[in-house]
Amino acid sequence: MTLRFDVLATCGNARRGRLHTAHGSVETPAFMAVGTAATVKAMTMDAVRSTGTEIILGNTYHLMLRPSAERVAALGGLHKFCGWEGPILTDSGGFQVMSLANLREISEQGVTFRSHIDGTPHELSPERATEIQHLLDATITMAFDECPALPASFETLQNSMRLSMRWAERSRKAFIAREGYGQFGIAQGGTDPDLRLESARALRQIGFEGYAIGGLAVGEPQSEMFATLDVVAPALPEDRPRYLMGVGTPIDLIGAVARGIDMFDCVMPTRSGRTAQAFTSRGPVCLRNARHKDDPRPLDDECVCPALNGISRAYLHHLIRSKEILGAMLLTWHNLYFYQYLMRRLREAVAAGRFADEAALLHEGFARGDIPAL
Amino acid sequence: MTLRFDVLATCGNARRGRLHTAHGSVETPAFMAVGTAATVKAMTMDAVRSTGTEIILGNTYHLMLRPSAERVAALGGLHKFCGWEGPILTDSGGFQVMSLANLREISEQGVTFRSHIDGTPHELSPERATEIQHLLDATITMAFDECPALPASFETLQNSMRLSMRWAERSRKAFIAREGYGQFGIAQGGTDPDLRLESARALRQIGFEGYAIGGLAVGEPQSEMFATLDVVAPALPEDRPRYLMGVGTPIDLIGAVARGIDMFDCVMPTRSGRTAQAFTSRGPVCLRNARHKDDPRPLDDECVCPALNGISRAYLHHLIRSKEILGAMLLTWHNLYFYQYLMRRLREAVAAGRFADEAALLHEGFARGDIPAL
Numbered sequence: 001m002t003l004r005f006d007v008l009a010t011c012g013n014a015r016r017g018r019l020h021t022a023h024g025s026v027e028t029p030a031f032m033a034v035g036t037a038a039t040v041k042a043m044t045m046d047a048v049r050s051t052g053t054e055i056i057l058g059n060t061y062h063l064m065l066r067p068s069a070e071r072v073a074a075l076g077g078l079h080k081f082c083g084w085e086g087p088i089l090t091d092s093g094g095f096q097v098m099s100l101a102n103l104r105e106i107s108e109q110g111v112t113f114r115s116h117i118d119g120t121p122h123e124l125s126p127e128r129a130t131e132i133q134h135l136l137d138a139t140i141t142m143a144f145d146e147c148p149a150l151p152a153s154f155e156t157l158q159n160s161m162r163l164s165m166r167w168a169e170r171s172r173k174a175f176i177a178r179e180g181y182g183q184f185g186i187a188q189g190g191t192d193p194d195l196r197l198e199s200a201r202a203l204r205q206i207g208f209e210g211y212a213i214g215g216l217a218v219g220e221p222q223s224e225m226f227a228t229l230d231v232v233a234p235a236l237p238e239d240r241p242r243y244l245m246g247v248g249t250p251i252d253l254i255g256a257v258a259r260g261i262d263m264f265d266c267v268m269p270t271r272s273g274r275t276a277q278a279f280t281s282r283g284p285v286c287l288r289n290a291r292h293k294d295d296p297r298p299l300d301d302e303c304v305c306p307a308l309n310g311i312s313r314a315y316l317h318h319l320i321r322s323k324e325i326l327g328a329m330l331l332t333w334h335n336l337y338f339y340q341y342l343m344r345r346l347r348e349a350v351a352a353g354r355f356a357d358e359a360a361l362l363h364e365g366f367a368r369g370d371i372p373a374l
Numbered sequence: 375m376t377l378r379f380d381v382l383a384t385c386g387n388a389r390r391g392r393l394h395t396a397h398g399s400v401e402t403p404a405f406m407a408v409g410t411a412a413t414v415k416a417m418t419m420d421a422v423r424s425t426g427t428e429i430i431l432g433n434t435y436h437l438m439l440r441p442s443a444e445r446v447a448a449l450g451g452l453h454k455f456c457g458w459e460g461p462i463l464t465d466s467g468g469f470q471v472m473s474l475a476n477l478r479e480i481s482e483q484g485v486t487f488r489s490h491i492d493g494t495p496h497e498l499s500p501e502r503a504t505e506i507q508h509l510l511d512a513t514i515t516m517a518f519d520e521c522p523a524l525p526a527s528f529e530t531l532q533n534s535m536r537l538s539m540r541w542a543e544r545s546r547k548a549f550i551a552r553e554g555y556g557q558f559g560i561a562q563g564g565t566d567p568d569l570r571l572e573s574a575r576a577l578r579q580i581g582f583e584g585y586a587i588g589g590l591a592v593g594e595p596q597s598e599m600f601a602t603l604d605v606v607a608p609a610l611p612e613d614r615p616r617y618l619m620g621v622g623t624p625i626d627l628i629g630a631v632a633r634g635i636d637m638f639d640c641v642m643p644t645r646s647g648r649t650a651q652a653f654t655s656r657g658p659v660c661l662r663n664a665r666h667k668d669d670p671r672p673l674d675d676e677c678v679c680p681a682l683n684g685i686s687r688a689y690l691h692h693l694i695r696s697k698e699i700l701g702a703m704l705l706t707w708h709n710l711y712f713y714q715y716l717m718r719r720l721r722e723a724v725a726a727g728r729f730a731d732e733a734a735l736l737h738e739g740f741a742r743g744d745i746p747a748l
Contacts (some may be wrong), residue, residue: 325699
């Protein structure tokens with residue numbers, strides 16, 4: 001294996017680990033900040049680092065269209081291009097082609113689609129998606145997969161999963177191994193246990209440096225997602241990192257760590273930061289609400305984030321109402337810090353063998369709800 | 375005088391000074407960053423500080439409408455509200471009421487207008503504008519004035535200037551003096567030398583802690599602005615700071631410092647940062663242009679700003695084309711840094727008695743134009 005992963009401690013099914021890459025190490029369970037178009041929206045890379053983020057995610061779909069993989073390669077790769085020296089994981093483009101592109105056609109070969117920017121035709125296949133990620137110099141490359149929307153019939157899920165497994169094999173063949181770099185396969189199969197187990201077996205047979213669980217958090221209830229994790233996580237190799245794609249809320253993260261997941265990514269902290277929603281130790285708070293207008297108190301008594309030091313709810317409310325860019329900047333920064341703070345607490349709790357207690361404490365905090373209005 | 379100002383050195387008519395305020399000192403000539411709605415747009419206050427900015431400007435018009443002066447006062451004043459501990463100068467609202475409000479009526483008493491946000495009626499007068507600035511806890515309060523658009527007839531300019539002088543006297547009476555705080559009068563009179571001298575005399579007779587020159591950079595050629603400065607600057611007290619309002623380009627600043635101006639404010643560096651224009655030692659550069667698409671070079675060889683360390687033109691171009699907030703953040707930061715870098719060079723040159731040489735060197739750089747495309 002060219003991507004070393006150490007499981008340092010376990011507590012129940014929860015794992016405390018460390019991933020060693022060519023671009024530095026990552027403490028797990030880890031939350032990856034989403035940097036869609038070579039930027040974590042509304043943040044400088046220094047600000048991203050200040051949150052404790054160790055690895056960011058780039059989107060193959062967006063980057064292949066603009067500025068293009070070949071251009072990024074000519075400019076020295078994604079790390080240099082965007083000023084992030086740490087590890088970068090890129091998705092394969094599959095999920096976004098399915099959900100974003102309005103004109104697309106899927107075949108055994110791959111997907112053809114039109115750019116949402118200028119309508120130009122493009123193609124993604126296991127080989128091309130892997131090549132693009134190589135051109136971007138992704139630390140972690142994702143296999144190309146199809147991700148069907150839920151709910152879907154058993155037959156749809158089965159066909160789609162088996163196509164994804166054939167694509168996974170082609171992706172693996174196209175991957176150029178390098179020390180400290182790796183490729184993750186993606187388990188599919190919706191919420192069907194048998195399909196998920198078949199998918200996990202297929203991926204193990206191919207062999208990857210890590211294993212992702214895709215096709216969840218696409219509309220199904222949280223309980224179904226957790227039930228699926230209960231089936232699929234134990235079916236993945238114990239000595240390799242497990243990555244739950246596109247998840248989730250703080251409560252999703254706690255529940256998934258409890259089920260043995262090591263890595264996450266989600267637009268939630270960053271997107272919410274641009275829509276006035278803040279994550280706090282007492283659950284989410286919408287700062288657009290008039291109740292904050294005269295409130296001199298900090299957003300969260302427990303918050304020690306570098307973004308909101310000395311900043312009142314009234315000021316955040318003012319920035320949001322005035323549509324000031326700084327509102328998005330500060331809330332995004334805070335939210336990402338909050339997510340990393342949560343991950344730190346979970347990591348420490350696993351290491352200390354008190355994960356269940358910590359999870360209960362966090363849940364209790366979220367359930368309290370926001371402080372009463374003044 | 376409750377606002378100490380020391381002229382430390384002169385070189386020709388250019389002055390190197392230091393203004394001592396209740397919120398810290400300001401090295402002059404100084405450029406004040408515009409923080410319209412209690413935020414320097416697209417920048418954190420830490421970033422503003424990192425550029426060497428020592429004083430920022432707040433807009434009475436915007437702040438009185440949202441969040442309102444009374445609310446800011448209840449929240450502890452503007453410094454605490456926005457997290458800027460240094461000096462803050464607030465304008466009087468006059469200029470913006472004239473130029474922004476679509477429904478306004480001017481009388482001897484003051485101006486009535488409707489909010490551009492919700493259409494509610496408001497009033498500004500010398501007394502109310504001064505009270506608002508007191509509520510905001512402005513370090514430097516500006517007298518309330520009328521600022522006519524140029525070109526205008528002599529009679530219009532004369533009537534307007536004399537109204538402004540009567541308003542200046544009422545503003546002064548309404549001002550509550552405190553140690554380390556001050557109020558500046560504003561000379562008006564368009565580009566007419568006699569009116570400007572009459573205005574300067576009227577202000578000296580009232581007596582202020584500083585003197586501003588308003589009603590310039592509103593459409594007249596630069597040569598007329600400079601000619602007006604040649605008349606009005608020497609007519610203002612030598613031992614008090616002189617502030618040229620709303621100016622300007624780097625070349626405007628150099629020419630105005632040469633004519634004895636000590637303080638400036640302008641939206642140019644910040645607004646340009648949101649519209650893809652960067653200021654460099656070789657003049658302005660538009661990063662939206664396709665010529666930068668593949669360009670791995672830094673924006674400016676001479677730039678050592680904290681925003682663009684390691685950042686290529688290609689990346690900036692990509693951010694702008696992708697409409698990413700980070701594009702506005704980085705360019706605004708860079709531009710404000712560039713303005714402060716320029717002011718530092720001018721201050722050092724005055725102190726060293728080589729202002730004309732430095733001005734010539736800067737002009738030469740700007741005239742070179744951008745580096746050739748790759």
